[in-house]
Amino acid sequence: xxxxxxxxxxxxxxxxxxxxxxxxxxxxxxxxxxxxxxxxxxxxxxxxxxxxxxxxxxxxxxxxxxxxxxxxxxxxxxxxxxxxxxxxxxxxxxxxxxxxxxxxxxxxxxxxxxxxxxxxxxxxxxxxxxxxxxxxxxxxxxxxxxxxxxxxxxxxxxxxxxxxxxxxxxxxxxxxxxxxxxxxxxxxxxxxxxxxxxxxxxxxxxxxxxxxxxxxxxxxxxxxxxxxxxxxxxxxxxxxxxxxxxxxxxxxxxxxxxxxxxxxxxxxxxxxxxxxxxxxxxxxxxx
Amino acid sequence: xxxxxxxxxxxxxxxxxxxxxxxxxxxxxxxxxxxxxxxxxxxxxxxxxxxxxxxxxxxxxxxxxxxxxxxxxxxxxxxxxxxxxxxxxxxxxxxxxxxxxxxxxxxxxxxxxxxxxxxxxxxxxxxxxxxxxxxxxxxxxxxxxxxxxxxxxxxxxxxxxxxxxxxxxxxxxxxxxxxxxxxxxxxxxxxxxxxxxxxxxxxxxxxxxxxxxxxxxxxxxxxxxxxxxxxxxxxxxxxxxxxxxxxxxxxxxxxxxxxxxxxxxxxxxxxxxxxxxxxxxxxxxxxxxxxxxxxxxxxxxxxxxxxxxxxxxxxxxxxxxxxxxxxxxxxxxxxxxxxxxxxxxxxxxxxxxxxxxxxxxxxxxxxxx
Numbered sequence: 001x002x003x004x005x006x007x008x009x010x011x012x013x014x015x016x017x018x019x020x021x022x023x024x025x026x027x028x029x030x031x032x033x034x035x036x037x038x039x040x041x042x043x044x045x046x047x048x049x050x051x052x053x054x055x056x057x058x059x060x061x062x063x064x065x066x067x068x069x070x071x072x073x074x075x076x077x078x079x080x081x082x083x084x085x086x087x088x089x090x091x092x093x094x095x096x097x098x099x100x101x102x103x104x105x106x107x108x109x110x111x112x113x114x115x116x117x118x119x120x121x122x123x124x125x126x127x128x129x130x131x132x133x134x135x136x137x138x139x140x141x142x143x144x145x146x147x148x149x150x151x152x153x154x155x156x157x158x159x160x161x162x163x164x165x166x167x168x169x170x171x172x173x174x175x176x177x178x179x180x181x182x183x184x185x186x187x188x189x190x191x192x193x194x195x196x197x198x199x200x201x202x203x204x205x206x207x208x209x210x211x212x213x214x215x216x217x218x219x220x221x222x223x224x225x226x227x228x229x230x231x232x233x234x235x236x237x238x239x240x241x242x243x244x245x246x247x248x249x250x251x252x253x254x255x256x257x258x259x260x261x262x263x264x265x266x267x268x269x270x271x272x273x274x275x276x277x278x279x280x281x282x283x284x285x286x287x
Numbered sequence: 288x289x290x291x292x293x294x295x296x297x298x299x300x301x302x303x304x305x306x307x308x309x310x311x312x313x314x315x316x317x318x319x320x321x322x323x324x325x326x327x328x329x330x331x332x333x334x335x336x337x338x339x340x341x342x343x344x345x346x347x348x349x350x351x352x353x354x355x356x357x358x359x360x361x362x363x364x365x366x367x368x369x370x371x372x373x374x375x376x377x378x379x380x381x382x383x384x385x386x387x388x389x390x391x392x393x394x395x396x397x398x399x400x401x402x403x404x405x406x407x408x409x410x411x412x413x414x415x416x417x418x419x420x421x422x423x424x425x426x427x428x429x430x431x432x433x434x435x436x437x438x439x440x441x442x443x444x445x446x447x448x449x450x451x452x453x454x455x456x457x458x459x460x461x462x463x464x465x466x467x468x469x470x471x472x473x474x475x476x477x478x479x480x481x482x483x484x485x486x487x488x489x490x491x492x493x494x495x496x497x498x499x500x501x502x503x504x505x506x507x508x509x510x511x512x513x514x515x516x517x518x519x520x521x522x523x524x525x526x527x528x529x530x531x532x533x534x535x536x537x538x539x540x541x542x543x544x545x546x547x548x549x550x551x552x553x554x555x556x557x558x559x560x561x562x563x564x565x566x567x568x569x570x571x572x573x574x575x576x577x578x579x580x581x582x583x584x585x586x587x588x589x590x591x592x593x594x595x596x597x598x599x600x601x602x603x604x605x606x607x608x609x610x611x612x613x614x615x616x617x618x619x620x621x622x623x624x625x626x627x628x629x630x631x632x633x634x635x636x637x638x639x640x641x642x643x644x645x646x647x648x649x650x651x652x653x654x655x656x
Contacts, residue, residue, distance in 0.1 A: 181370065181372060183368045183370060183372035184372050184374060186334075186337070186339045186359070186366065186368070186372070187366060187368060187372040187373075187374075187433075188374075188385065189338075189339070189358070189359040189360045190337055190359050190360070190362070190364055190365065190366040190434075190443075191360075191385050191386035191389060191433070191434075191437060192360050192361075192363075192386055192389035192390055192437065193360055193385075193389050194358075194360050197360075197389065201385075202374065205376045206375075206376070208376075
């Protein structure tokens with residue numbers, strides 16, 4: 001008996017090992033998607049035929065739906081850009097640290113994952129409230145006269161989601177930063193590149209794959225986040241996920257809720273497709 | 288062209304001195320090899336010259352000018368790395384042009400100089416390929432072209448041939464020699480391969496545990512290594528500690544008794560009686576024949592022994608011979624065939640026996656280099 005045969009192509013062993021996961025996939029991912037499509041495209045009148053797109057298109061017609069869609073895209077983009085700009089220096093710093101400090105800093109970066117969304121949102125509500133540390137600090141600095149609204153609006157959602165999603169960006173970047181051959185930097189330096197030039201011409205292009213992974217993760221997670229925008233956004237700043245919740249559990253209109261689900265799904269697929277196109281063009285030379 | 292003077296350079300990493308009071312001069316236009324086993328400080332020395340690491344003591348001068356305050360990007364040195372370190376996301380052309388673009392060389396001149404250097408290193412037309420699409424040998428040539436295109440004052444090479452297979456390595460050795468001769472650039476070459484160092488260099492600096500163990504031209508270092516360590520690294524197979532006895536007369540060979548053995552060998556060298564030495568002789572310098580009589584060897588520098596083991600190396604056979612008078616088996620290269628257990632008589636010519644300086648390993652710890 002050879003090991004190669006047991007594990008090689010045509011062997012049934014690996015396939016049988018993957019079966020439980022594939023089954024779970026079918027039950028918990030494919031089936032809900034099918035149900036979502038069935039419900040969302042259900043005809044409004046008893047006589048209509050499936051699929052009926054009026055509900056889905058209706059999301060764009062209503063003012064609240066339109067606003068939620070725009071807000072979702074806007075917030076997701078802003079959060080992605082902030083995570084990119086703020087996360088890059090942090091990742092760069094951690095990558096240059098010695099192994100002991102690196103471990104400690106990584107733990108700090110991952111820490112938000114360990115706190116429940118509710119506790120985290122409550123913390124931000126306290127910090128960003130009218131008499132919170134943020135407002136008091138801004139007043140003390142003389143930048144504002146009286147407290148400004150930092151929660152129960154888009155600012156609150158952006159702060160909360162940035163806090164939640166920053167680790168994904170930092171970890172994606174760190175994965176590529178730590179793999180960079182230090183000789184590449186030395187080679188560039190010996191050829192006359194100053195550290196600033198090395199950063200823009202060598203380090204940035206080499207970390208592009210990590211940057212792309214990070215944006216994909218952060219954007220799609222920002223778009224589909226629920227608890228954080230629900231708790232920090234208040235009732236007057238609905239985004240697609242919170243609007244979906246309202247339709248399903250306040251109005252009990254499952255068909256409308258499913259339509260929003262379809263919009264989110266299409267948006268996600270659209271983003272991934274554009275992302276893949278950009279990546280494959282940008283990555284052509286990376287091999 | 289510029290010479291490189293390394294004087295009293297030391298570098299410490301944590302508790303150990305990676306490089307300790309290293310001094311040597313690479314004359315302008317010459318090819319100098321830093322030779323030694325891994326961990327001897329040769330690559331660290333190269334990195335200190337390049338400016339990738341700051342030295343703790345000493346001075347590096349290039350063309351008479353101290354460079355210790357200059358960052359690497361102002362030193363105008365070409366560096367070729369062991370793993371080539373080509374920029375993976377750039378084409379061959381962009382890799383080679385990188386240094387020229389940092390120097391704001393005009394477009395037309397850049398294209399001209401890149402084409403020129405690509406021709407010099409013998410690369411076919413691959414300018415639009417990416418590094419991963421090239422073979423190891425081609426990547427090697429691109430790395431060389433990239434380092435040479437900036438017309439560096441000094442070319443630093445960090446084991447550039449060690450990742451190539453044997454045939455390509457031999458070919459690239461000739462290529463490197465030709466390119467160095469054509470450009471006349473002062474070159475410092477780090478290697479652990481004594482053959483590479485011998486074939487390429489004008490000067491070999493042998494390093495041991497962060498210090499210079501000896502420096503000389505290849506022929507000199509081959510024929511009369513300074514110390515037992517250098518001899519060992521240059522492939523002198525037989526080394527035995529010994530003590531010098533009295534000479535029979537002026538211009539006569541001195542008799543040296545082997546420590547821990549009964550053998551007394553004469554060597555054509557001048558040493559004070561009583562001094563401790565290491566006797567060294569190459570396997571190829573020993574003559575071996577079957578011993579006919581049962582009587583022991585009476586003449587000087589003859590030893591009796593028995594073949595213990597042999598290995599066939601193509602051009603010759605290498606034998607391990609047990610000699611009762613020596614503390615360890617003798618390595619002998621011969622053309623004739625002997626079988627294991629054959630009684631043999633060996634002659635060690637006095638003029639082939641080198642008397643070498645025994646050497647205590649340097650201390651790498653401590654506060655001072």
